[in-house]
């Protein structure tokens with residue numbers, strides 16, 4: 001099982017949203033997913049509860065509580081035993097013993113950030129912390145920044161500067177744009193199932209969700225490629241919006 005951790009020192013960086021957005025694409029690639037909830041705000045459980053209410057949850061995706069070290073270890077083992085190919089961890093902001101244990105157990109560490117100066121600062125200090133931690137433990141785990149809330153309009157000077165700063169550190173090629181569909185993802189459930197329901201209902205809003213879903217799937221493809229470099233087959237090109 002591959003462990004993918006969304007982490008940041010700073011709260012509100014976009015960890016949970018990026019994780020939720022990545023789910024449809026990884027499912028489309030045929031991967032069995034487990035989600036590990038390491039933030040006691042129960043973000044993922046609430047997402048599932050909303051999704052179940054509106055019929056937009058895929059029951060093949062399991063959620064395991066990982067809010068302390070013991071639970072993390074037990075949940076990791078349970079997810080692996082249940083046959084998950086990938087476990088996605090929604091971590092809590094800040095440094096903690098739990099976050100350290102999760103980071104060193106990861107196969108890929110993603111640090112989401114928007115382009116605001118304050119978010120970039122938080123992401124860079126998270127990056128430095130993670131790199132030090134990995135080198136102290138002689139671990140070679142890929143760590144990458146992931147731009148989120150990426151403006152869909154022309155970048156201003158400060159945002160362009162942020163993009164330049166991020167070029168100095170490893171980053172995912174794909175970005176998650178600023179979209180209502182992502183801002184509301186916790187209420188909507190899994191985006192591919194939400195889009196399918198809207199299509200069934202003949203709703204014009206399906207188009208907006210499909211655009212966001214395609215963008216999210218590019219991020220998933222990026223995660224997939226990083227995890228399965230050698231065996232990547234472009235399986236994600238399967239079109240969920242057809």
Ligand SMILES: Nc1ncnc2c1ncn2[C@@H]1O[C@H](COP(=O)(O)OP(=O)(O)OP(=O)(O)O)[C@@H](O)[C@H]1O
Nearest residue numbers: 011012013014015016017093149177178179182183
């Ligand atoms: N791509 C996006 N487009 C629009 N809104 C977004 C996007 N990504 C995140 N947001 C919004 O930004 C806010 C913070 O995102 P999120 O909750 O994912 O961050 P987090 O890092 O998980 O925060 P916390 O540290 O509190 O767990 C939320 O209101 C979310 O809806």
Ligand SMILES: [Mg+2]
Nearest residue numbers: 015016039043
């Ligand atoms: Mg969160």
